[in-house]
Amino acid sequence: MPIFIDRRLNPKDKSLGNRQRFLRRAREELKRSIRDQISTGRIADADREHAVPMPEKGTSEPAFNDARDSGRRNHILPGNRTFNSGDLIPKPADGGGGPSSPGKTDSEDDFRFVLSREEVLDLFFEDLELPDLVKLNLKQILTFKPKRAGFAASGSPTNINVGRTMRNSHGRRIALRRPKQTELDAIAQQLAMLESQPPNAGTLKRIAALREDFEQLERRRRRIAFVDPVDIRFNRFDPRPLPNASAVMFCLMDVSGSMGEREKDLAKRFFVLLHLFLTRRYERTELVFIRHTHEAQEVDEHTFFYHTQSGGTVVSTALEEMHRVIEQRYPPTEWNIYAAQASDGDNFSADSERCIELLDGKLMRLCQYFAYVEIIDERESHIFGATENGTSLWRAYSAIEQKWPNFQTRRIAAPADIYPVFRQLFARQPAMRQSA
């Protein structure tokens, strides 16, 4: 008889530590693939599992190996049908090991593995320099609130429902005819009375009978517990997601020729971060993409990021388009409206006035939040970093920023600059939670 051990219930993820060590080791490379995937994929896809190729750098395991293209070896193979000794067989053109190579063709390098959502976000957040609390908030899926929902037969002791438990216990005691204390008391009283009388044969017999009755009842009482585990009921709680309204996020971007690859990549990360924030806050988040040159139009995500259009730059057209979409599809009473605009700051100077007018007069009343990022060259960052002067659009937006607290502007030269745009948004979050 062998010893059996059932290991199936042992904790899973025994190799989690190894996985974490591996991911840490390949961090730089994984970060690059995640960034590539996020910058080429859809915004909403950032927030899920990603399959990534096996990183090559830093994860090779070298050892002294024979070079395959040197020396003389013998291959011993089964299944000879036509060969005779002395036959010459030309080597295949690829120069590999020939007959011995099939089966070794799938190298360890060309496989992909899946990173969990959390791991992806970790990598995505890395050079955005988010505070830890914000990271935690973004990684959290939904907030749940436990809500009473009936009773359960199992649970934690703190959740015992005393009323229901006692009701069950009572019913069981009646059904099983558990002797009551009063019955016992009555017999005890009788016994005491008989024992106080002078003994004779009749009373002695009666006492013995009563004693026996008494013990039997006692035994029965002991066997049938007052409260049995089967009686116990617990309050059951259902985790219910907090009621969240819907949000719509407008992505506005200047797509004229001056927005290059780097600018678009930064803009995309900016949009992804805002979207992550919104999907945490709201149960339903929709995205609207509006691109503009000298005229604006609503497009799908792919067109938004990958199609360039030639033309001048008139920012107000995008704001007008946004206003039109809101009026048409997103009544502010039902939707929380967020907007994120990315641009390199070019605009016809006369148009900036028009933008102020639109934002101040119409849009800011409808929007929960409006974030504007101006993507500047890294070399310019120290010139423009703090000063108020800048493009005409920047100056115009600065005026609005002062007037409306939920309007944010920022110049971005590197990924780390993105988060401060949202700082206020994230800071306000706990307060908003409480009010919700």
Added chain:
Amino acid sequence: MDRQAGASRLLFSGSDWDFKKLSRVYDEIEAIGVEELHLDIYPVQMEIISSEQMLDAYSSVGMPLMYRHWSFGKHFLYNEFLYRKGGRGLAYELVINSNPCIVYLMEENTMALQALVTAHAALGHNHFFKNNHLFRQWTDADGILSYLNFAKGYIAHCEERHGLAAVEAVLDSAHALMEHGVFRYHRPPKLSSEQQREGLRERLEYEERSYSDLWRTLPPSQRVGKAEVRDESVVGRKKSLNLPEENLLYFLEKNSVVLEPWQREVIRIVRVIAQYFYPQRQTQVMNEGCATFVHYTLMNMLFERGRISEGAMLEILRNHSNVISQPAFDDPRFSGINPYALGLDMMQDIQRISTEPTAEDRDWFPDIAGRGDWRDTLLEAWANHRDESFIRQYLSPALIRKWRLFVLADGADQPHYEVASIHNERGYKKIRAALAQSYDVGSKRPDIQVVDVDLLGDRYLRLQHQVKDGIMLDGKSRDATLRHIRSLWGYDVSLAAIDGETGATLSQRSTRDL
């Protein structure tokens, strides 16, 4: 009536298993195995695991506990990828050479499969582990689990104390040299017991704590006639360091001057584990052959005795034939010689030679042909051989013909392969020798040795690669491995490739030029 009696004799019916059935089947199989095949086994501990746990075990070199390292994470991802893709099924079982012998059974297996696996692993492998001389002499079945437990704890302790990165650096370097961390010729010392190791470590820690440079009061020795002393001392110092030394990890562990005590211990752990697996690599064909032969024979005996139903037997045979399939070399599924198939065929061939030999067999195997005692012959072979010697001794012409084996000579500078031998009178011996040679693990790995180092001088470590048959080292991985040696040694390292026949230096590589 008769049929009913037969039905009640069945060990199990249906495909679901439970612990009662497993235990009943094991007892029956063990009884038959001991009685009919004279097997001698360690007590068995069976563990039921899920597929994920099997993947875990795969990636930590098949051991139930293992220290943490990123490379195991990488292998896990790779195995998982293959498994999910469907490219590879998981093994039905995994068996560990320990006392008691641990056998992992997958929970998804049907009862018939569990019976097969029990015979294969708990009897076949188990007998081989307990009786084969390599395992008896070179590994310590009683101590391995407690040693691994110690290793895991020790490395976790080091990670806490010295940081992940520092431990990882040592492990990376040690893993690169794992192949060169085994003693091939003299036996490794027995694993010391856990208490002894504990005591040793405590002493080390105490010495570390109480070390004070102030106590070093001896004046430095005066050097006179330095040059002459040096010339003479080359021979002396080689002798004192036991050079040449082919166990690179052992050499670094004992002689590197830059390693801290804990780093030496980590290297030692890697070395001990490499040594533990060395016999397994030398006995792949025999080990699998023995297990396959045992399960095939025992399952058939059970079936003949009416203890297994026809349906279950059919399932067992199907799995059996999957395991021992050997595609021909030009088949797209071909991926080398299947050790299960070769081992089983050779052992059944021995059985045939003992019981119904042909004239040819009497010629080739006069000492076993027709003697009829195939059990003893097999037991003897299992106990005393490794793959290389087993094939050299027992591969028969009949089997070479059955397999249609041929030898293909492959010179890297030739535009074509040459068929050197085929299954004919002239070829038998050559094929047998070539096949045996290809299973000689020791001669297959590059022969690299430490030849010289001047510990009191520049500490330049010189390694030598004895090139055999003109097979050089792969340049990229060689350089990376040299870097690892350098990081363990702390000073520059050079590797010279010396032609084994002519003694000419073919190439020279040093970490100074990397």
